[in-house]
Amino acid sequence: MVAPRRKKDQPWLMRTYSGHSSARASNALYRTNLAKGQTGLSVAFDLPTQTGYDADSPLARGEVGKVGVPISSIADMDQLFDQIPLDQMNTSMTINATAAWLLSLYIGLAQRRGIDPKTLSGTTQNDIIKEYLSRGTYIYPPGPSMRLIADTINYTVKNVPKWNPTNVCSYHLQEAGATPVQELAYALCTAMAVLDRVKASGEIPPDEFPQVVERISFFVNAGIRFIEECCKLRAFGEMWDELTLTRYQVQDAKLRRFRYGVQVNSLGLTEAQPENNVQRIVLEMLAVALSKRARARAIQLPAWNEAMGLPRPWDQQWALRIQQVMAFETDLLEYEDIFDGSPVIAAKVGELIAGARREIENVEAQGGIIAAIESGYIKRELVGSHMSRLRAIEAGELKIIGVNCFHETAESPLTAGSDGAIMKSDPAAERQQIERLQEHRRQRSDADVRAALQGLADAAKSGDNIMPNSIRCALAGVTTGEWGDSLRAVFGEFRPPTGVDIAIDSREVLGRKDQVTDLRERVARTGNALGRPLKLLVGKPGLDGHSNGAEQVAVKARDVGFEVVYDGIRLTPQQIAQAAQEEGVHVVGLSILSGSHMELVGSVLQELRARDLAGLPVVAGGIIPPADAERLLALGVRAIYTPKDFNLNAIMGDIVDVVRETNGLERLGGLS
Amino acid sequence: MTNLVLPDPERLAARIQGGERAAVASGLNLLDNRLPAARSHAVRLLACLSGERSLSAGHLIGVTGPPGAGKSSLVSAMIREWRLAGRTVGVLAVDPSSRPELGGGALLGDRIRIKSVGQDEGLFIRSLANRNQLGGVASEVWPMSWLLLACFDVVVIETVGVGQTEIDIAEIGDTVCYVAQPASGDTIQYLKSGIIEIPDIFAVNKADLGAAARKTASEIGRSAPRQDRREGWDYPVCLLSATMQTGIKEFHAHFDRHRRFLVAAGLLERQRSQHQSGWVLRLLKEEFGTFGLGLLGGRTTIEERLGACRSSQFEEYERMREHILSRLLSVNQPTLSP
Numbered sequence A: 001m002v003a004p005r006r007k008k009d010q011p012w013l014m015r016t017y018s019g020h021s022s023a024r025a026s027n028a029l030y031r032t033n034l035a036k037g038q039t040g041l042s043v044a045f046d047l048p049t050q051t052g053y054d055a056d057s058p059l060a061r062g063e064v065g066k067v068g069v070p071i072s073s074i075a076d077m078d079q080l081f082d083q084i085p086l087d088q089m090n091t092s093m094t095i096n097a098t099a100a101w102l103l104s105l106y107i108g109l110a111q112r113r114g115i116d117p118k119t120l121s122g123t124t125q126n127d128i129i130k131e132y133l134s135r136g137t138y139i140y141p142p143g144p145s146m147r148l149i150a151d152t153i154n155y156t157v158k159n160v161p162k163w164n165p166t167n168v169c170s171y172h173l174q175e176a177g178a179t180p181v182q183e184l185a186y187a188l189c190t191a192m193a194v195l196d197r198v199k200a201s202g203e204i205p206p207d208e209f210p211q212v213v214e215r216i217s218f219f220v221n222a223g224i225r226f227i228e229e230c231c232k233l234r235a236f237g238e239m240w241d242e243l244t245l246t247r248y249q250v251q252d253a254k255l256r257r258f259r260y261g262v263q264v265n266s267l268g269l270t271e272a273q274p275e276n277n278v279q280r281i282v283l284e285m286l287a288v289a290l291s292k293r294a295r296a297r298a299i300q301l302p303a304w305n306e307a308m309g310l311p312r313p314w315d316q317q318w319a320l321r322i323q324q325v326m327a328f329e330t331d332l333l334e335y336e337d338i339f340d341g342s343p344v345i346a347a348k349v350g351e352l353i354a355g356a357r358r359e360i361e362n363v364e365a366q367g368g369i370i371a372a373i374e375s376g377y378i379k380r381e382l383v384g385s386h387m388s389r390l391r392a393i394e395a396g397e398l399k400i401i402g403v404n405c406f407h408e409t410a411e412s413p414l415t416a417g418s419d420g421a422i423m424k425s426d427p428a429a430e431r432q433q434i435e436r437l438q439e440h441r442r443q444r445s446d447a448d449v450r451a452a453l454q455g456l457a458d459a460a461k462s463g464d465n466i467m468p469n470s471i472r473c474a475l476a477g478v479t480t481g482e483w484g485d486s487l488r489a490v491f492g493e494f495r496p497p498t499g500v501d502i503a504i505d506s507r508e509v510l511g512r513k514d515q516v517t518d519l520r521e522r523v524a525r526t527g528n529a530l531g532r533p534l535k536l537l538v539g540k541p542g543l544d545g546h547s548n549g550a551e552q553v554a555v556k557a558r559d560v561g562f563e564v565v566y567d568g569i570r571l572t573p574q575q576i577a578q579a580a581q582e583e584g585v586h587v588v589g590l591s592i593l594s595g596s597h598m599e600l601v602g603s604v605l606q607e608l609r610a611r612d613l614a615g616l617p618v619v620a621g622g623i624i625p626p627a628d629a630e631r632l633l634a635l636g637v638r639a640i641y642t643p644k645d646f647n648l649n650a651i652m653g654d655i656v657d658v659v660r661e662t663n664g665l666e667r668l669g670g671l672s
Numbered sequence B: 001m002t003n004l005v006l007p008d009p010e011r012l013a014a015r016i017q018g019g020e021r022a023a024v025a026s027g028l029n030l031l032d033n034r035l036p037a038a039r040s041h042a043v044r045l046l047a048c049l050s051g052e053r054s055l056s057a058g059h060l061i062g063v064t065g066p067p068g069a070g071k072s073s074l075v076s077a078m079i080r081e082w083r084l085a086g087r088t089v090g091v092l093a094v095d096p097s098s099r100p101e102l103g104g105g106a107l108l109g110d111r112i113r114i115k116s117v118g119q120d121e122g123l124f125i126r127s128l129a130n131r132n133q134l135g136g137v138a139s140e141v142w143p144m145s146w147l148l149l150a151c152f153d154v155v156v157i158e159t160v161g162v163g164q165t166e167i168d169i170a171e172i173g174d175t176v177c178y179v180a181q182p183a184s185g186d187t188i189q190y191l192k193s194g195i196i197e198i199p200d201i202f203a204v205n206k207a208d209l210g211a212a213a214r215k216t217a218s219e220i221g222r223s224a225p226r227q228d229r230r231e232g233w234d235y236p237v238c239l240l241s242a243t244m245q246t247g248i249k250e251f252h253a254h255f256d257r258h259r260r261f262l263v264a265a266g267l268l269e270r271q272r273s274q275h276q277s278g279w280v281l282r283l284l285k286e287e288f289g290t291f292g293l294g295l296l297g298g299r300t301t302i303e304e305r306l307g308a309c310r311s312s313q314f315e316e317y318e319r320m321r322e323h324i325l326s327r328l329l330s331v332n333q334p335t336l337s338p
């Protein structure tokens, strides 16, 4: 049967989030992706670039080119966009603390190629607030971070008008455990904080302020409860419309539209039976596609092997094809909004709005989102929500197919290949990037660089817009690390609260015969046998910002009776070994999801040995492919945990046994 | 049985006095250990570390105040000053434990607040849980602070103030600082309770919050009672902000000034020696109960014996412990395995 031809809506922008190894390799990937029908680019940067370090910084060791493309200077930017016409491309850059810098490199490159910056279109994520809460690539304290956001907005509104200077993100909040209400509330609080800051800068005349409001776009998440998620997006639209009207007096309804891009939920994608992730991704996409009134402007989908490691080109192609099937084969784009008038949907939307309003008021009463970040309030709320989610999975109340039910599976042909079914970044990438960078430093004029950096530092101190001087730096050949360090010297650095100090779940009390009480007894008994309570250090070495696992391990360990030291993300192996020593812990648990586990675990073990702690047991968890797990165990790591090990109680029981065994006590074995 | 190997106390003490970090760490582990064998080693270690110097060297500082007042942030700011002046710092940061029926675990979160970025070999931080010891300071804290005093110029103990804690802290520190939370009921409660008598220095942090902080500072300034106070000390009330780094230098200077005051008044040694007797008693009682104290002739006798050997109270402590143990041993002889 052939469907009748009807006029279809324009589909959304289709992207895949990608970048790896080097600018050259990523450029090749982008060009093949565009050839396959992708309509925009979404650049993933490596962690040194995101945190303002050069490839040859000691802090970058092992991380260069791993989870994204390294961009050290305008030379790399040029190579990344080789043969890609900047004036015709829509480029989204997932960049935050160093957003002003990467945007400057992009604008600088356009200028060098003789392209008018007014023709550039795309997005810098540039929402540094959620970095403190979830994403982890912050550098400077909140005040200067807000200023950097405001500077890029003020600059682009005037000089790069088609650019979306900031993409307020609720996506990452859901990935850190947020409920739909929390996503709505905190994202809208962030948007208000940004707009208030821009307004207060006084750079924009009041009658032009609606244009600023219009440039604010959002980046949201869509989870597996797709009807509720669809309602959440409708709620976002209604709340934004109201807020921009009442708080910022935007009269033109077009300028009040809630414009958003989406990446669907990845937190719920599993390592076990990974093929099931495909149906999860499709269902999640429905949430942002079904309702025309709340449809995404741009979509990127994760790949089926998300929880295993980085996707290969074929995996990404599959994700892109899902979008294309949805847009071009189905009749989705032929209808007006199919939910308008549904009382069920309206009621759910109303409920979400009411909940979000309450939480917004709550945050405002605490002095706004910045104050609520500094006090640790929001982070604690997120850690608490994530804890509830994991405990529901543990208890089997929240079913995850293939994880806590329906385990039986035939051998999967998808994971049978010799490459572990994941993408491996080029192991030579780091060395090559360092050579390239050092060569670049030799080529440029030192005098120009010094002058440009002086201008940057002066602007940072005086409060002048950071962008013109950053663009000057870009053209002078300044490097990412130099830009980052100049501002570090003026702004200082910041470590936000970890949020793990949440109240203990008092339902889990003594007397109940369950795993938690069993564990408490084991922890206490072992502590008594060793003479002091069991003490655990949870460490996050390297630039990796994935804190979820570490946080939940820390909270669970506390709940079953450990004394727990957790100092947050982005520590060096030296800092971790030093903490292990000073704190006199019985066991060290490392959490690494950035793919740099071989380098980082190795360094931690070495640092421990240098401190007479060769006998201290170390366990590790995260995204660690089976072959690497074998190698780590051979290095002396006592146990490796991956997303398959979803039951934290079981992990705790195991850690107690590791401590017991190390100290000559018999193992206690599996939990009841 | 565990294969735990206890370090040799004499050798460990020498290494600690040499400032070896690994030794400091294992000394602290030993003092924390409640196994009977470890106890004896721990007391030996303390005895090896004691002496005239322990009564006069270094500066023991207690920082207390309500949760979230900014104690760690202030300690961090002060550490910067001390380190700039070339002085080494040891920190004991005490956090509450969850209730025993909820597992008794603890999240030790001060370290991240105290430690600024970067490596520093002149700073040593040990976090501790209070282990539900009647709202007060865990009894491990006191011996640990003595150990740190043997190898760091300044030793800071941070605890959340909840009444009993202040009293305990006053029985450890040379100088006690109370950090107040602007415009909070805690401060009012605090002013009403008798505990206001204890601190030597008051800090009202978060001055950047403006009027609320100023108001709290003036309330404290008015209420800090002057009777029963030490002649010659002015009990300063500082308004400062750890975040904005304002008022830190002045605040910091009060600590040295207070120590100089104690020395000049002949109080430093006297206080430390009193504290030592008090804690030896508390530890003996904790380990052996009133019955144990009775075996030594009771409280007063013990106090007299300790008073008689001011700079070697730990040795005396060790002798008393051995005495009690041998008495208990003779009582329990038949059940003891060789």
Ligand code: B12
Residues within 6 Å of the ligand: A044, A045, A046, A047, A067, A068, A094, A133, A134, A135, A136, A137, A171, A172, A175, A176, A266, A267, A268, A269, A270, A305, A306, A307, A308, A309, A310, A311, A538, A543, A544, A545, A546, A547, A548, A549, A550, A552, A553, A588, A589, A590, A591, A592, A593, A594, A595, A596, A619, A620, A621, A622, A623, A641, A642, A643, A644, A645, A646, A647, A648, A651
């Ligand atoms: C959530 C998530 C995020 C969130 C993180 C939020 C947060 N605050 O943690 C956000 C959206 C911010 C994010 C961002 C990025 N992410 Co991400 N993310 C994930 C995702 C979907 C889930 C991870 C997670 O939190 N799981 C839930 C927790 C509870 O599980 P877990 O950490 O695995 O922990 C369990 C076990 O591993 C183990 N465990 C883990 N640690 C420890 C420690 C100890 C001591 C013990 C005992 C046990 C243990 O126990 C836990 C219980 O089961 C994974 C893919 C996946 N589905 O796993 C990708 C993934 C980890 N991310 C990835 C990447 C590349 C990124 C980015 C670097 C992308 C980029 N270029 O910018 C960014 C930047 C982040 C940064 N600063 O480093 C890659 C890593 C690739 C690799 N290793 O090769 C993954 C695998 C996705 C992919 N396939 O590409 N991400």
Ligand SMILES: Nc1nc2c(ncn2[C@@H]2O[C@H](COP(=O)(O)OP(=O)(O)OP(=O)(O)O)[C@@H](O)[C@H]2O)c(=O)[nH]1
Residues within 6 Å of the ligand: A374, A375, A376, B066, B067, B068, B069, B070, B071, B072, B073, B074, B110, B113, B160, B205, B206, B207, B208, B209, B240, B241, B242, B243, B244
């Ligand atoms: N506005 C403001 N906030 C501050 C200041 N000092 C600390 N804070 C904030 O107050 C909160 C608590 O600071 P901490 O230094 O951890 O306080 P604490 O008293 O050690 O807390 P606990 O050890 O948990 O009892 C943090 O969110 C700090 O950022 C200050 O001077 N001004």
Ligand SMILES: [Mg+2]
Residues within 6 Å of the ligand: B071, B072, B073, B109, B110, B113, B158
């Ligand atoms: Mg503290």
